[in-house]
Amino acid sequence: MKSLAPPSSKTSRSPPPTTDTSSTQASPAARLLGIGLAAVAVVFSLQAGALPVANPQPQTPPDSAALGETTPVPTPPAIQAGAYVLMDYASGQIIAARNPDMRMAPASLTKLMTCYVVFHALRTGALKLNDLVTISEHAWRAEGSRTFLKVGSQVPVDVLIKGMIVQSGNDATIALAEHIGGTEGGFVQLMNEYARQLGMSNTHFDDSTGLPSPTHYSTARDLATLARALVRDYPQYYGYFSLREFVWNNIRQQNRNGLLGHDPSVDGLKTGHTDAAGYCLVTSAKRGNMRLISVVLDSPSVKGREDASAALLNYGFTFYESVSVEHAGVAVLRPRVYKAAAQYYPVGPATDVTLVIPRDQAGTIQTAANIDRVLVAPLSTHTSVGQLQIVIGGRPIESVPLYPIVNVPQGGLWTRFTDSMRLWFHHR
Numbered sequence: 001m002k003s004l005a006p007p008s009s010k011t012s013r014s015p016p017p018t019t020d021t022s023s024t025q026a027s028p029a030a031r032l033l034g035i036g037l038a039a040v041a042v043v044f045s046l047q048a049g050a051l052p053v054a055n056p057q058p059q060t061p062p063d064s065a066a067l068g069e070t071t072p073v074p075t076p077p078a079i080q081a082g083a084y085v086l087m088d089y090a091s092g093q094i095i096a097a098r099n100p101d102m103r104m105a106p107a108s109l110t111k112l113m114t115c116y117v118v119f120h121a122l123r124t125g126a127l128k129l130n131d132l133v134t135i136s137e138h139a140w141r142a143e144g145s146r147t148f149l150k151v152g153s154q155v156p157v158d159v160l161i162k163g164m165i166v167q168s169g170n171d172a173t174i175a176l177a178e179h180i181g182g183t184e185g186g187f188v189q190l191m192n193e194y195a196r197q198l199g200m201s202n203t204h205f206d207d208s209t210g211l212p213s214p215t216h217y218s219t220a221r222d223l224a225t226l227a228r229a230l231v232r233d234y235p236q237y238y239g240y241f242s243l244r245e246f247v248w249n250n251i252r253q254q255n256r257n258g259l260l261g262h263d264p265s266v267d268g269l270k271t272g273h274t275d276a277a278g279y280c281l282v283t284s285a286k287r288g289n290m291r292l293i294s295v296v297l298d299s300p301s302v303k304g305r306e307d308a309s310a311a312l313l314n315y316g317f318t319f320y321e322s323v324s325v326e327h328a329g330v331a332v333l334r335p336r337v338y339k340a341a342a343q344y345y346p347v348g349p350a351t352d353v354t355l356v357i358p359r360d361q362a363g364t365i366q367t368a369a370n371i372d373r374v375l376v377a378p379l380s381t382h383t384s385v386g387q388l389q390i391v392i393g394g395r396p397i398e399s400v401p402l403y404p405i406v407n408v409p410q411g412g413l414w415t416r417f418t419d420s421m422r423l424w425f426h427h428r
Helices: 007-011 028-046 107-124 157-165 170-181 184-197 220-233 235-242 302-319 413-427
Strands: 083-088 094-098 132-134 154-156 245-248 251-254 266-274 278-287 290-299 320-326 353-358 365-371 386-392 395-404
Touching: 083 220, 083 302, 094 220, 094 302, 107 157, 107 170, 107 184, 107 220, 107 235, 107 266, 107 278, 132 170, 154 157, 157 170, 157 235, 157 245, 170 184, 220 235, 220 266, 220 278, 220 290, 235 266, 266 302, 278 302, 290 302, 290 320, 302 320, 320 365, 353 386, 353 395
Parallel strands: none
Antiparallel strands: 083 094, 083 290, 132 154, 245 251, 266 278, 278 290, 320 353, 365 386, 386 395
């Protein structure tokens, strides 16, 4: 039975036998020149203007009905406060504000940063809820609100946290500060360092409790940033801020945040008051998929700070909504990457992209992904390669950096060589 040979086999020829190979075998230099010429020919054949940066992405035209007139949003409510901020938790956007960066006395809102340091110690294992803390004379003699601790007694960390948050006990706060920082002064250094890391650029603490001092200050914006960090970084301990009452030494004390009992969506955070600071309140509330944080500083009364906080929260939830635009790890573009193992790689935002917008404007959201340069491997997932532009109602709102979703390794020798030729012709 005859074997079937490929059609091209009939054109093959065997070279005549010879003992002199110098005339029939190309030298290494000649072979390299041949490869180079072949590569140049390939590259010339591929040149057709600019290098492709990304493969085409289908564009969805906006809904024409959604681009029509939108319902106007009223101005924020008039409230009694020297400064305030209403912040969307998911995006960190400020919905409404008055004097957001004015440095003011924070009173016991200071204890939110004390909580942040304590929660960090708990998460790292440096502190445990059942650890016993010896109450010093300095803690026992603390001015202001008290948990009524006895000097020399040993009290569990869990009890001290409740005393600090529910009763705003200065004695419990100082006891925790001394236990973690060695001294209250050492602990305050930690507070200021965490404030710096969180970007609280207009905040400085002199003590752990919030007693008045000329160099002890914060702002509505910074305190909203801190409250957001507490919710985000320590959800396992956030429940402390929802406690309505606390009993210690047969003394029952109520949480001073009256909104916990009047609004079921409110689940924290902290009150504050001194003569210098006025009445202050940081509140967090969640309705549906939206969480808002309000900060009210220097209100004239307990009722004033609660009414102001409630008015801000109702305003935000009534007229705004939280919209998810893109998700972390989901490709928005697959650009061409040169000298890489494959030609195209996915890029997207590093974190979820969420915006708070007026309630009837979700249909006007448009996005445009752009790569800002020719991409050459290797690339890491931490290398910014472009921007995702977000437009609402025809108005640019935000620009979000894009990153490779996976690390992009270099390709083989031939891939790197041919792509180098492409890049050379592109840039000459």
